Amino acid sequence: MRALGHQFPEHEHPELLVGLSKADDAAVYRLNPDQAIVQTLDFFAPTVDDPFQFGQIAAANALNDVYAMGADVLFALNIAAFPDDLPVETIVAVLEGGASKVREAGGAVAGGHTIVDREPKYGLCVTGIAHPEAVLRKASAQPGDAILLTKPLGTGVLLNGMRGGEVPAAHEAIVIAQMSELNKRAAELARESPVHALTDVTGFGLAGHAVEVAMTSGVGVELSLGALPALPGLEAGVAQGLMTGGQANNRDYFSARVATARALTPLEDTLLYDPQTTGGLLIVLPESAAAELGARLQAAGIGNWRVGTVVASPDAESGGVRVTD
Incomplete structure (x- = not known):
């Protein structure tokens, strides 16, 4: 799947500071001289049996990409797929687990999208904010560090x-x-x-x-x-x-x-x-x-x-x- 990253055309934009051509933990888009939006999306299939814990783990995994860019979390959108015969209580537990981590991050769950699929999947699209000049990249390491x-x-x-x-x-x-x-x-x-x-x-x-x-x-x-x-x-x-x-x-x-x-x-x-x-x-x-x-x-x-x-x-x-x- 890594090879797919080289198949997409590069989208140049003067305010897109980090995008496909500069792959990092999240995309960065400058709003003005003092603010940049930092956004990422991550989701996966269950890693553990407990649905609440699964929600927490998937959410933390997505939220941490914003922190890896030196940004603060603003809000998140759920992205999920569940079998249509999965008990509602299980789905609620997954979403509550994710929401608990978003709250811990100081953000809010603002919505999302769910589809029907045979295998459960859950994650977040997370939006954060940072000063454009304070964004931390993986591309600035220096000898001696x-x-x-x-x-x-x-x-x-x-x-x-x-x-x-x-x-x-x-x-x-x-x-x-x-x-x-x-x-x-x-x-x-x-x-x-x-x-x-x-x-x-x-x-x-x-x-x-x-x-x-x-x-x-x-x-x-x-x-x-x-x-x-x-x-x-x-x-x-x-x-x-x-x-x-x-x-x-x-x-x-x-x-x-x-x-x-x-x-x-x-x-x-x-x-x-x-x-x-x-x-x-x-x-x-x-x-x-x-x-x-x-x-x-x-x-x-x-x-x-x-x-x-x-x-x-x-x-x-x-x-x-x-x-x-």
Whole structure:
């Protein structure tokens, strides 16, 4: 599906600051010198059995793309598909779960659209706002920058294990809580620091999103395997043979731009390529500011890990990722 992005004609407009030609976490349209609309749409099939939790997770996943652009949430529209024989109570629970996250974000659900489909799907079209000059892109990383990650990795594999009853209840609760968590406070703290680039780690996995930062910024990215945080239960799940099709797809698509000095262990491969749901922010900022932001995030109860460094790319036209121990 990624190849489709190159098939659409580019739509040039003087006020469209971020669109198809500058792919990022959301589109940005300048309204006036002081305000820009930031808009994104995201939806997917159920990730968990509980309908309220599913609504929360899908909504948080969409809302976090606005935060990844350095914007504030204004309102959201539901986008949904449900079988016509699904109990009304289940549909209401999904929508209420989503609405609870929009309220937490400080926004409002202003409407939406629902169709009949055999497989349930739910998500949001989210509209946010930011100053045009304060929008944070993934394309502005600079050599010497530090890279922080604000959530541990492994939701894709653990979700697969949860579906098969192979994840302990305590670990399952941690996964669901993380996937329901907004990146709102983490983004607010990042905006108070001299951040050069920002994105969130979602379907492309850590390596895929690091490649995007490198390519769009014309730099290289070094990731330290020993620094990559794993969700509780991930190591055991990988040892049991758990993985996802998305992990294999990400590896196939991005590995040509990911250099490793040795063969990766199954756990290391998972940490790099496992697709994340509602993953953490990847914050790229000057080395001199990294420790202070890390401490402020920690004081706010937000975990964060120094996972890498931006380096100069030998080829200014393209970037890549180098993985170290």
